[in-house]
Amino acid sequence: MLLRAVVRLLCVLQCGLLAFSLLDPIDFLALQSIRKALDDVPGSNFFASWDFTSDPCNFAGVYCGGEKVIALNLGDPRAGSPGLTGRIDPAIGKLSTLAEFTVVPGRIFGTLPYTLSQLKNLRFLGVSRNYISGQIPPAIGQLSGLQTLDLSYNQLSGNIPWSIGALPALTNVILCHNHLSGSVPLFKSQTLTRLDLKHNDLSGSLSPTSLPPSLQYLSLSWNRIGGPVDRLLTRLNRLNYLDLSLNRFSGRIPGNIFTFPITNLQLERNSFFGPVQPVDQVRIPTVDLSHNGLSGTISPMFSTVQNLYLNNNRFTGQVPASFVERLLSARIQILYLQHNYLTGIEINPTAEIPVSSSLCLQYNCMVPPIHSACPLKAGKQMTRPASQCNEWKG
Template sequence: MSANFGVTFGICLVVLLFQCGVPSHAMLNPIDFLALQSIRRSLRDLPGSNYFSAWDFTSDPCKFPGVFCDADRVVALNLGDPRAGSPGLTGRLDPAISKLSALAEFTVVPGRVFGSLPQTLSRLRFLRFLAISRNYLTGEIPATIGQLRGLRTLDLSFNQLAGSIPPSIGTLPALSNLILCHNRLTGSIPPFSSRTLTRMDLKHNDLSGSLPVHGLPPSLQYLSLSWNRLSGPVDRAVSRLNRLNYIDLSLNRFTGPIPACLFTFPISNLQLQRNQFAGTVQPVQPVRIQTVDLSYNTLSGHVSAMFSSVENLYLNNNRFTGEVPRSVVEQLLAGSIRILYLQHNYLTGIVGINPTVQIPLRSSLCLQYNCMVLPLHASSCPLKAGTRKTRPMSQCREWKG
């Protein structure tokens, strides 16, 4: 018996049940009914999960948990128990999903679903929301996903996907959320043309290359690219992103200066640590960002007084010189600055701190391994700062030139 004959026979059987007055599936299109059966056969509950126990095909599938219908078609399919801590499902995603031609939303709860994404997903022309996170998907992201022109959210995070991000995804006109973090993706970040893209989370992959200069849309509000191998300057790519309220570029290989405009964005955390940024850092106005982390770069010059309004300031492990400004010290002593990490630089002094000054208990100051005699109350350092109090004078003389 050919495969096509089997499918035709199955559809005829379901239609016959309709005609015989059996109420069990009378609400659902026969093609969708058979597709749900195929999906059910390809997946099973993990121990402790009872999600599929209610999938009894002698009753109306539109009343199954996770199945939502409009008239006689399935429009949303949420596979697995959505409660936090649920064991989830295991098995593979059956290509029959593409038979649910009216599907607008498809999700799979965290579990152990493995294998590749079906290429046939591209046939779901009404799909708006696709989220399969925290499973064990492997293989590459199908380039055919770029055919889902109405797709708004693509979340494939916390899987084992490899290969590059298909350039076709960058052409999706309605894309708002792209979440591909914690995979094994390689290659460069493609340019994105969507004017509605607000969230891009690509952290914890193996992406490389530079940021696309005109490929990050100004609509972005959340940008996380940490823990990759991205390189090159960032000034031209990020200067247009003035709607950002979160940015994390840490643990990459970015070079060049830190754009001054970043310090004016409406963000609460600026994470640029562990890169290869160089040059001076001179914000043009007081920095109204709660946490600024520029540690472990090769930044130089004086510490800017514009940082006195930052609550948690990490400038350690750079090449800063000169004295710590009085305005920064005053805010530290007032308790407005909670963390001031300046260790492993070439600083020569700190204005306004003497042996009688008490630093608030809730504040931490670390000045270890600089070119100065440490104040008595500057020992709130993390363990990784080491035990050496000051730099060798030979290094200090060499750095001063």
Template sequence: MVAATIIKMLMVLELLVVSTTALLDPMDFLALQSIRKSLHDVPGSSFFTTWDFTSDPCNFQGVYCESDKVIALNLGDTRAGSPGLTGRIDPAIGKLTGLTEFTMVPGRVIGKIPQTVSQLSNLRFFAVSRNYLSGEIPVGFGELRNLRTLDLSYNQLTGSIPHPIVSLSSLTNLILCHNHLTGSLPSSFSSNTLTRVDLMHNNLTGFIQPDSLPPSVQYLSLGWNKFTGPVDGLLTRLNRLNYLDLSMNRFIGFIPCVLFTYPITHLQLQRNQFIGPVQPTQQVSISTVDLSYNRLSGPVSPMLSTVQNLYLNNNRFMGSVPAEYVDRLTDGTIQTLYLQHNYLTGFRINQTADIPLSSSLCLMYNCMVPPAQSACPLKAGIEKTRPTVQCSELRG
């Protein structure tokens, strides 16, 4: 009994000595101890070798202090290809009340994100991408008025996106892609600084209201979900977009022509149910445009001939392909031109013309015999032309 009492007194004395030397808040010291006990290096990692609690914790790898508080915690070796951590995120993280940044490298961390994150009122950056976190996203994130970046991508999170998140006025980056989230997109984000929204590869559903996202959004990725309804109202508001991916959903309606005037580098709208013609009012400077596997119709616009990689296949486009495409294909300006599985009737290219090896053209299964230079992917099938009856019915 006496020996046990002496041991406890020595432990307390050691804690006081360390705390006095490091001038670290005792609550932060205890929180770091709990966090360390719940996480471990995977084989090949040596991140925690510096975490010796007989020394100043502010000198630990990944720990950054200001005055007597921990202000940043970057867990794991950030070198590319290095192993990560295993274990769980301890609820004691909520005791680090001065924390402004928390990151964790890709690894094998499991379990839920602690609800105690709601206590981190100074938190600006929270990123735990590419681990095995599960459960729902804590509603408490919506209480963090200073939060700018929330990155929970590539985990196994379930449930819906907490509605209080939309009220965060400082939020700039919302990255929740590659999880198992369900429900709808919360509407009317309060932030006028929101620039990146990445919700790709989830199970999100429902309509997206025109005012759901602020005009400040520049990067929008909603691909591989189950969203429905028209998006023309939304897209006409987001005039600062430089990246847009709405692929693999159930969107309907028309594609607004104004979209092609935005400073976009990649436009991916494939595998939806968009209808109608696509007629940009000016030459398009987007490097990649994928409108394949929709229900688009009408003539192929010459304004799209300036696109480097253009996918219009598996639609209902008609008529002859404008000469601009032939010119830009033969001079190597167009690298990919996929027009297969439409109702096109002509592509005027000289049979002796050489298409650069760096360029790909596919015209199979249209209302014409494709030129010899047309080299298609295997999924285009083996039938070169459409049955005559289908072409006649469409003209009629």
């Protein structure tokens, strides 16, 4: 019995030494520390293959190049998988050739290790939809080759380090749905295509050169950012998605923005003011300019928009006839003009709005000539009080 136990122990030691020899010892020990700090949540078996008596390069989520770990993807990436719990161990910084580090959605808590700054080869850092708290380590700004930074849907607080904005190779920055505050840093990367900072507590203003013209996707909604953006937006002519809603932006909306290759333009619930004059027919499918201080007449250039929200502004005058034509032919799906100071629309009271279209005209300086369903938020009053209309005319 004693001899058998000794032989078994020697076999275990030999297997351990074999695994150790296949992977750099520093990386081997780092993986052990990372494993000890994490566990599968009930229903997950991601770590089932992490048996350190075998080659760690065959572990789930571990990818090697030679004797070094070059990518670490923690957790089962399949949709709906339960994920992991625990903390990210500072030993992550020992994986010196790591180029990609991701964690699937789960219940990982604690702070981001400052040792991430030691990963000089890191190109992709994605730790989203967990419970990471604390601040974003400013030292991440030392990762000069970092291309994608995704820390979205966590509980991060504090400022976005300005050192991150200086990273030269960034292409994607996704920090949405956190508790970040302070101002938006200057982003200098000329390859940055996606910037998503929505649902934070960011404030301050944006300078005309805050963001590079390479941007194609920009979402800053649900923050407290203010000031004019007309000069900034004029430069971002590659945008195909723009959402600045629910902020404190002010000033004029530049007319050329409606020529950008955007599919969804959301500028609602800000403090934009003045007339809006597109330079050409607007080909953007959805335009939301509602809940601002926009004034003047409604440009007929907007009649080619499928879903148009101009409600809760200060528009005056007649609704252009081109809107009526496209509405009745079902080429406009949503036309919300309620809560303005409009004085008329040339539409036959017996006309029938197509079932696929929605028109709302209530609470203007006219009696709506046609009955149509409005959203509940529009209230029950059909016409604005005459005193308000006379005051606005004056």
